[in-house]
Amino acid sequence: MLSVFSSSAVRYLVTQQFCKMPTTRSSASAGASGESHEAPVAPPKRRRKQIKIEYPSDDKPVVKVENGVPSGIKGSKAKGKQVGATVKAEPGTFEIKQEIKEEYEGEIDSKGDASKSADPVKSEYWQEEEKPSKWEPPHWREVLANIREMRKNTYAPVDDMGCDKNSNDDATPEVRRFHVLISLMLSSQTKDQVTHAAVERLIEHSGCTVDSLLLMDNDTLGKLIYPVGFWRRKVQYIKQTCEILKKDYNGDIPNTIKDLCKLPGVGPKMAHLAMNCGWGIVTGIGVDTHVHRISNWLPWVQKPTKEPEQTRLALEAWLPRELWSEVNHLLVGFGQSICRPVGPHCSECLNKELCKVGRATMRGEKKKKKSD
Numbered sequence: 013m014l015s016v017f018s019s020s021a022v023r024y025l026v027t028q029q030f031c032k033m034p035t036t037r038s039s040a041s042a043g044a045s046g047e048s049h050e051a052p053v054a055p056p057k058r059r060r061k062q063i064k065i066e067y068p069s070d071d072k073p074v075v076k077v078e079n080g081v082p083s084g085i086k087g088s089k090a091k092g093k094q095v096g097a098t099v100k101a102e103p104g105t106f107e108i109k110q111e112i113k114e115e116y117e118g119e120i121d122s123k124g125d126a127s128k129s130a131d132p133v134k135s136e137y138w139q140e141e142e143k144p145s146k147w148e149p150p151h152w153r154e155v156l157a158n159i160r161e162m163r164k165n166t167y168a169p170v171d172d173m174g175c176d177k178n179s180n181d182d183a184t185p186e187v188r189r190f191h192v193l194i195s196l197m198l199s200s201q202t203k204d205q206v207t208h209a210a211v212e213r214l215i216e217h218s219g220c221t222v223d224s225l226l227l228m229d230n231d232t233l234g235k236l237i238y239p240v241g242f243w244r245r246k247v248q249y250i251k252q253t254c255e256i257l258k259k260d261y262n263g264d265i266p267n268t269i270k271d272l273c274k275l276p277g278v279g280p281k282m283a284h285l286a287m288n289c290g291w292g293i294v295t296g297i298g299v300d301t302h303v304h305r306i307s308n309w310l311p312w313v314q315k316p317t318k319e320p321e322q323t324r325l326a327l328e329a330w331l332p333r334e335l336w337s338e339v340n341h342l343l344v345g346f347g348q349s350i351c352r353p354v355g356p357h358c359s360e361c362l363n364k365e366l367c368k369v370g371r372a373t374m375r376g377e378k379k380k381k382k383s384d
């Protein structure tokens with residue numbers, strides 16, 4: 013029954029389903045396809061029809077449905093109103109959204125419009141066609157709301173010492189982006205407080221620009237960033253990165269994940285955060301050790317993950333994109349303050365009944381109390 017349509021137009025196919033309708037009105041129907049071989053009877057003013065919404069498969073469809081009525085059907089822009097006709101809708105007459113595929117049984121008036129009483133029903137046909145529904149963690153919205161609530165009144169170092177919290181008010185946008193990148197490069201295996209202090213020393217010393225770091229000797233650079241983790245290696249990475257930025261990017265930082273990841277010492281986590289904090293473009297979830305751990309503890313990943321990069325992909329598979337930017341900051345702060353790597357405060361956590369580790373911890377505490 014599905015036909016292939018061009019990608020530029022979405023079409024509604026309106027077909028008669030008289031015999032199939034399990035209602036008293038079906039007595040008014042004339043049979044499948046709407047053909048009548050009986051003696052003519054007065055046609056009903058309103059006839060029950062089935063509307064099938066179809067769309068080209070490569071369009072990441074579909075049609076927005078409100079109050080049980082597909083929004084393109086009632087719209088005045090819909091063309092072709094007769095029973096059995098193919099109703100074309102102009103592209104853009106309705107909102108395109110993913111994952112809404114429904115079939116409707118309901119009243120169609122003589123103009124071919126669907127009434128507001130139309131009830132969406134999923135037919136066997138559509139059930140066969142539908143992809144398996146996307147996995148998402150149970151109660152994740154509630155868990156997220158609880159984390160937001162807990163973070164409201166709890167301080168975490170990331171709140172004022174994150175990669176975009178350097179004292180560079182007067183800096184140009186290019187220099188601010190460079191500070192974000194340097195902050196991220198220094199941050200691996202290093203606490204936020206230590207990273208932040210190192211960047212502040214660099215800014216205070218000579219502005220922390222590509223040119224100033226290129227002019228700086230390695231010993232001075234090392235002393236300024238010490239004691240960040242792996243500071244000797246980071247001196248090399250920063251120097252090499254500054255040369256590339258000067259030569260290929262006119263002193264700015266790259267604006268793609270691919271090019272950012274080509275810089276020495278820059279991996280996907282840093283690249284996604286640099287895109288978000290430096291350029292204001294959300295390309296992916298920045299997964300650090302806190303996001304990785306908490307995602308596995310709740311769990312917010314379908315299967316346990318070993319590497320942050322696996323966690324990033326697992327989270328991005330279900331978490332709505334509009335939350336990608338927020339979730340990094342939220343979980344990092346949550347991990348620094350409440351859901352700590354050692355000794356998480358499960359008994360105070362609003363998610364203790366919704367979290368796998370929290371439930372196990374609370375069971376253990378109950379047993380301990382009983383045995384005492």
Ligand code: SF4
Pocket residue numbers: 309310350351352356357358359361362363364365367368369370371
């Ligand atoms: S219950 Fe414990 S492990 Fe779970 S989110 Fe809360 S603090 Fe973290």
